[in-house]
Every structure is written in structure tokens, then in C-alpha cells.
Amino acid sequence: MTLRRRLAVAITALLVVTALAFVGVALSQRAYLIAQLDERLSTLTTDGRALLAIANRADAGNGAAAGLLTDVYIGVLRANGALVTVLTPNADPGLVPVLLGNERDAGPLTRAIVGGGERVRLVEVPLNGGRYAVVALSIAGVEAAFRRLLLALGLAWLGVAAVIGLVAYWVDRLGLRPIARLTSAAEHVTASGGRAPVQVETADPQTEAGRLGHAFNAMVATTAAGQEELRRFVADASHELRTPLTTLRGYSSLYAAGGLASSEQVADAMGRINAEATRMGRIVDDLLDLTALTDSAALELRPLDLGTVIEELAADLRVRNPDRAVVVERTGATIVLADPDRIRQALTALVANAVKYSPDGSPVVLGAQRLGPMVRARVTDRGRGIPVEELPRVFDRFYRVRSAAAAGAPAPATPKGSGLGLAIVAAIVSAHGGRYGVDSVPGRGSTFWLELTGSDGAVPARA
Ligand SMILES: Nc1ncnc2c1ncn2[C@@H]1O[C@H](COP(=O)(O)OP(=O)(O)O)[C@@H](O)[C@H]1O
Ligand SMILES: [Mg+2]
DSSP: OOHHHHHHHHHHHHHHHHHHHHHHHHHHHHHHHHHHHHHHHHHHTSSHHHHHHHHHHHHTTOHHHHHHTTTEEEEEEOTTSOEEEEEOOTTOTTOOBOOOSOOTTSOSEEEEBTTSSOEEEEEEEEOSTTOEEEEEEEOHHHHHHHHHHHHHHHHHHHHHHHHHHHHHHHHIIIIIHHHHHHHHHHHHHHHTTTOSOOOOOOOOTTSHHHHHHHHHHHHHHHHHHHHHHHHHHHHHHHHHHHHHHHHHHHHHHHHHTTOOOSHHHHHHHHHHHHHHHHHHHHHHHHHHHHHHTTOGGGOOOEEEEHHHHHHHHHHHHHHHOTTSOEEEEEESOOEEEEOHHHHHHHHHHHHHHHHHTSOTTOOEEEEEEEETTEEEEEEEEOSOOOOGGGGGGTTSTTOOOSTTTTTTOOGGGSOOOOSOHHHHHHHHHHHTTOEEEEEEETTTEEEEEEEEEBOOSSOOOOO
């Protein structure tokens, strides 16, 4: 059963119970008043003969007697069944009860009166000679009080119903209707396979339903953005892998068609095939790296001295490029809490780019310094630099600066990379909650840097 239907059932039940309770109260009040009438009847009729005597006297104009019996009907039922009225109530001089014949020894009973309209409570008291005194009290007053009470309770019930109705409307509008909207929106999202960026109209953010709506919208937006990102990622990756595949297929078709005549041509083709296959392998590895890096929980954080890391990288670089001047600049405490393998991977990529995009023999500067709460590591080259308009995109996946020739570098000499190196750097630094960037002057060189939060000098013991 839906929450809404449950609410409706609960409210209906509540209203029915209230109505029954109110009617019960009114009926018991009526019964109480009638019991009081009966009480009076039984006081009046303790001695039938005396009562009749007083009644006769009252009828004969005796003021004191009349004062006692202003609202009582008294009659005498003869042995032959005829009812002789002795006294009628002042308020209703025509009142005569309708006897059904079974009133004898039955205690107080309710009977109609001749001509209808009102009713009486009535007892018969035996007199001598087979006669009975019939004593009756009108219950018109009791019934009027009952009707007034019923009216008052009915009005109160209407008030309660109105308040409950308002509360129900309020709960429905603020709580249930938004949930129904959310449900159908969620069903819509599911039906679209998570691609439809459905947004719901959100209620007051102070309410639970409002907060739920906001959270839902944010979730849907994030999911849709994630899906779009994934779609682009797959599209980019397929596009990048298609180029080397086309080359491979080209050489194999050429060979099949007998286009590679000499053994030198075959060797050359094999060399190209090997280079493309290697490149594909690198792209796949880099893609796997990038996917793994979206999960920052996978990082193994340890205290790491960025100064030491750049010293090590500089030493490696000097061994591999003895003709380059490799300068190290360290200042301040440069310890951070980071995943050493990942940070080394990022800095290695920056150093590799510096070497790749600057002329042989030009100097490379590796720096580590404390900048307030942050520690910055940087790699500076004296290479071709990056045009200003390309700067914002160099960290994008698969992005490579196309205008290399314009920047004055020997473009053919640079081996083709995957275009994922800087994207991986960005992913690693972001996973650490750090910042990264590049400053570059075309023709003069570039400085790539990354910043991580410093870890206050002291190296905590490894957990
Ligand atoms: N130190 C640098 N000097 C000049 N250009 C650079 C430098 N580092 C990166 N770039 C440019 O940024 C692009 C993206 O770099 P990266 O993501 O490492 O891809 P890849 O090196 O595989 O081409 C490179 O293609 C290059 O054009
Ligand atoms: Mg690179």
C-alpha cells in the first residue's frame, strides 16, 4: 500500500472513530438524562394513592399541590381499559400518552402521545379496584438537550475533520507529492539507462522532500556528467587507437598485395609495425593508469620528501643525458603526504616531456620548494615552449600541441607520444587534492609544476 493510501485510510479511520465516539457521548448523555427522569418518576410513584390524591387536589385548583406537579401527567386506567386524565403538564395541557396495554409491572417505558410530536416516560402504579394510576413525564426537554449536544459535537467534528484535512493536504503537498514526482523521475532515469539528465521540481529545501529532491538532482547531474565523460573517454581512446591500427592494417595489406618486394622494404615495414604496436601498448597502459587514478582511495599515502624525489630524478637524468646541464633547486621543508610511486610517475612524465620538447644539450632545472602550506615541485626546460592559446588544453586527454613547427622546434625529431602523459599527471595530482599548472614562453621554454599540501617537516612513523 502506498504511503498516500495509508494516510488516507488512517485519516478516514480517525474521522469515523471520532464520529462514533461523539455519537456515543451524546447517547450516553441522553441515557443519563432519561435515567434522571425515571428516578423522578419512581420518587413520584412510591405511593400511587397519595399521588392521585395530590393530583385531584391540584386539578381542583389547590395551588400548593399544583406547584408540586407542574410537569407531570397523571391519569387513571380503569379496569375496563379506559384512561381518564386527572392532570396534565402546564406546558402541554393536551398531553395524553398512547398506551399499548403492556405497561403493567414493566417499570418506566417510553411512549408516544396522542397526536404525536413528543414522547413521554411512563409508569403504571396499581390502585385499588383493578385500577392503575398512569404517571408520565415528557422527554421533550431531554430530546432537545440531546439534539443540541449532537449539533455541538457535529460542529466540533467538522472542525476536527477540517484540521485533519488541512494537515493531510500539507503533508501530501510537502512530503508525498514530491516523493511521487521523484519516483517517476527516477523511473524515467532508469528507463533511459541513466543518460537522461532528468531534473525534478524541488520543494522547500527546509523539508526532507526538498532536500531529497536537491540530492536527486545533483545525483542525476553527476551521473549524466559521468556517463558523458565515459562516452567521450571511450570515443577518444578508440579514435587514438584507430590511427596505429590503420597503419598496421596498411602494412599487412601492402605485404599481402606483394607491395613489399625487397627484404629492406619488409624490414622497414616490420620496424614501423613494431613502433606502432609499441605505441598502442603505451596508450593502453596509460589508459589503464588513468582509469585507476579516478579512485583516490587507491592511493597509498606516506610521508615523501619531494626534494629527495627530484634529486633522484636529476641523477637518473644526468646518467641518461650526460650532455645536459641538470640543475636542482631545493628550499625549505619539502615533505608531503603522498603516494610515492604515483608522485614519482607524475614527475617522471614532466621530466620526460622536458627532455622530449627541448633541444639536446639544453639545460633542465628541477626544483622543490615550500610555498606557505604547500610544497611545489617544478620542471623547467629551455625548449620550444607552448603557445598561450594551447596552454589551457595541454593537460587534456590526448591533447598534443599541433603548432609545434610554428613554435620553431624540429617537429619530425619528436617521437609521437600518447598525449596522455599530462592527463595522467593531472589525475595523480587531483587524486592527492593538489594543484598543477604550467608557465610557458614560446621559443624560450616551459615550467610545469605541481603542488601538494606540506606535511610539517617531521616524518611520522609509517603506519
Ligand atoms: N615541456 C614541454 N614543452 C613544450 N611542450 C610540451 C611540454 N610538455 C608537454 N608539451 C605539450 O603538451 C602535449 C601533451 O603532453 P603529454 O600529455 O605528455 O603528451 P605526449 O608527450 O604524449 O605528446 C605534448 O604533445 C606537447 O605538445
Ligand atoms: Mg609526454
